[in-house]
Amino acid sequence: MINRLEEGLLALFLATMTFLTAFQVLLRYVFNSGLIWSLEATTYSFAWLVLLGMAYGVRTRCHIAVDLLVGRLSGRPHRLATFVALFICVAYSVLMFYGGLVFVLRLIELGNEARDLPVARWILTFMLPLGFALLTLRFLELGWSFARGSIERLGFGGNPPAQVELDKDEDGGA
DSSP states (O other): OHHHHHHHHHHHHHHHHHHHHHHHHHHHHHHSOOOTTHHHHHHHHHHHHHHHHHHHHHHHTOSOOOOHHHHTOOHHHHHHHHHHHHHHHHHHHHHHHHHHHHHHHHHHHHTOBOSSSSSBHHHHHTHHHHHHHHHHHHHHHHHHHHHHTSOSOSSSSSSOOOOOOOOOOTTSOO
16 A cells, blocks of 8 residues: 555656646746746655655665675675665664654744745655655665565666566557
8 A cells, every 4th residue: 555655646746746847837938927836836746756756766676776896795795785785774764764853843843834835844844754764664675575585686686676567458568
């Protein structure tokens, strides 16, 4: 369920950004007008898209893995280096989660609204702790898969990344 929600939100924010940008261009160049709030809405949509996209990239293993050194290792040294890398990733995402949570809690205390949108600013920036919590979860899932032996590497080298399943017709085409 969380995977579908994650994918749905990614699609929603991408569609929102695309629509708002195209609509704003239309308004400006055809009607010599525009929406005051569209740039801010697009910016926040992009932030949500990026933060969700980080976790999605870890889940689908489509991030680039710079493992030139670790890739040359085998056996126990390889496993140790991989777990150290995972520990660093989890520590980073937990730290960013904490920082994002502190930021959002302070925004709640201040009670200010966004510049151009009539929405409390903390609601728009709540994606910081949420996104990094999801990223932490995805790193822990990746670590668990590595510990069980389901995957050999963290990146897409060695094991193929998760594939997007497409409905196929009888001819084998998409």
